[in-house]
Amino acid sequence: xxxxxxxxxxxxxxxxxxxxxxxxxxxxxxxxxxxxxxxxxxxxxxxxxxxxxxxxxxxxxxxxxxxxxxxxxxxxxxxxxxxxxxxxxxxxxxxxxxxxxxxxxxxxxxxxxxxxxxxxxxxxxxxxxxxxxxxxxxxxxxxxxxxxxxxxxxxxxxxxxxxxxxxxxxxxxxxxxxxxxxxxxxxxxxxxxxxxxxxxxxxxxxxxxxxxxxxxxxxxxxxxxxxxxxxxxxxxxxxxxxxxxxxxxxxxxxxxxxxxxxxxxxxxxxxxxxxxxxxxxxxxxxxxxxxxxxxxxxxxxxxxxxxxxxxxxxxxxxxxxxxxxxxxxxx
Numbered sequence: 001x002x003x004x005x006x007x008x009x010x011x012x013x014x015x016x017x018x019x020x021x022x023x024x025x026x027x028x029x030x031x032x033x034x035x036x037x038x039x040x041x042x043x044x045x046x047x048x049x050x051x052x053x054x055x056x057x058x059x060x061x062x063x064x065x066x067x068x069x070x071x072x073x074x075x076x077x078x079x080x081x082x083x084x085x086x087x088x089x090x091x092x093x094x095x096x097x098x099x100x101x102x103x104x105x106x107x108x109x110x111x112x113x114x115x116x117x118x119x120x121x122x123x124x125x126x127x128x129x130x131x132x133x134x135x136x137x138x139x140x141x142x143x144x145x146x147x148x149x150x151x152x153x154x155x156x157x158x159x160x161x162x163x164x165x166x167x168x169x170x171x172x173x174x175x176x177x178x179x180x181x182x183x184x185x186x187x188x189x190x191x192x193x194x195x196x197x198x199x200x201x202x203x204x205x206x207x208x209x210x211x212x213x214x215x216x217x218x219x220x221x222x223x224x225x226x227x228x229x230x231x232x233x234x235x236x237x238x239x240x241x242x243x244x245x246x247x248x249x250x251x252x253x254x255x256x257x258x259x260x261x262x263x264x265x266x267x268x269x270x271x272x273x274x275x276x277x278x279x280x281x282x283x284x285x286x287x288x289x290x291x292x293x294x295x296x297x298x299x300x301x302x303x304x305x306x307x308x309x310x311x312x313x314x315x316x317x318x319x320x321x322x323x324x325x326x327x328x329x330x331x
Contacts, residue, residue, distance in 0.1 A: 031071025
């Protein structure tokens with residue numbers, strides 16, 4: 001029995017799909033087939049799938065909501081685990097509760113890594129807890145959000161990592177599951193340590209404060225949603241921002257308006273907004289978004305990315321860094 005049959009037998013022959021098109025599972029609607037595809041419905045499923053692949057030395061990747069990723073046209077020659085482990089619950093409170101149920105200062109919220117960030121935001125707002133309301137309508141899962149340190153208004157310190165207490169992660173070098181504290185991740189803008197170590201978040205605990213204005217939480221969250229919808233393309237296949245924003249020092253050197261670090265501004269000034277390669281196009285709404293307008297391929301997107309990086313280097317001496325992650329063989 002080969003290793004792929006062993007994976008199917010372990011995870012359940014009826015639950016493992018062969019040659020599943022990954023274009024069905026990404027925001028970009030791009031990507032070739034996965035040799036094997038499995039949906040993890042809870043944390044135990046997730047642990048079993050990746051530990052089995054690890055033990056059998058089969059290449060594997062965990063796919064969350066499918067945002068911030070570009071899958072190769074060739075697909076992925078191994079096991080793709082779709083993380084649908086979605087669950088949230090309160091696991092602790094701090095403060096003295098009076099007879100009216102008031103007095104809680106903050107609370108701990110546990111969530112499985114396959115929970116959508118939007119779902120986590122809704123749960124915490126409904127509980128009257130503030131600190132993650134900026135995640136409302138943000139695509140992707142908690143696991144992916146921790147990996148990229150999801151954020152909204154950077155100047156206000158609205159980073160997912162700021163609220164993290166601890167997380168259980170799978171170590172791809174040892175096959176072990178370990179619990180680590182917030183500092184382990186070495187969070188920075190669009191960054192966490194696990195981008196390099198490729199460790200996988202299984203579950204996480206966040207500490208949130210009790211809002212003094214719980215009715216205002218929804219308004220603040222919806223205002224953020226409105227701003228995003230005005231600034232970014234919606235209702236079309238894309239994978240979020242393509243590039244990270246530039247460094248403050250580079251913004252000062254280039255003398256951007258108000259020293260903006262927006263890479264969208266840079267791409268616009270390069271005259272590349274609206275540029276088309278095959279079925280892929282640099283958005284005319286926000287230049288840091290590449291959109292799939294007509295059955296785009298990963299190759300189309302890569303050509304646009306290379307063009308932008310080359311022009312930014314030639315004109316502004318900028319080394320733009322992608323915000324998206326690549327899955328599969330891109331030669």
